[in-house]
Amino acid sequence: MNNTDQDRKKAWxxxxxxxxxDAFPIADALLESLFDAVDACVEEAGCDHTLRFTTVWLSDQQQPEDKVIAWLREHGGFCDCEVLANAADHWERNR
Structure with a gap:
């Protein structure tokens, strides 16, 4: 690969x-707080294969549940443990 191709790939x-x-549904600091809170809850109580802890946090923080949950699902977060394994990973790679 020549330098021009490498530069184009890097820019892309x-x-x-x-x-x-730009597609993050809420501020970076709020996403970090969400993932930390869900992680602590899953660590303590385990995952029941719902978004129980995620929705509680969103409600407590008065965040837009529909918008955030749609984004989480778009990135593989269909339950609390998948929020941590998939959506948090996507966020971490792109923040």
């Missing part, structure tokens, strides 16, 4: 990362 990757960041 940066553009994709920015698009992913």
């Amino acid at each position: 990757k940066l553009q994709q990362k920015q698009l992913a960041r």
Whole structure:
């Protein structure tokens, strides 16, 4: 691969990362807080294969549940443990 191709590939990757960041449904600090809270709850009580802890946090923090849950599901977060394994991983790679 020549330098021009490498530069284009690097620019494309940066553009994709920015698009992913722009699609975050709430502020970065709030996503971090959500993932930390869900992680603590799953660690303590386990996952019941619902978004129980996620929805409680969203409600407590008065965050837009529909918008956030749609984004989580788009990135593989269909239950609390998948929120941590999949959506948090996507967020971590793109933040």
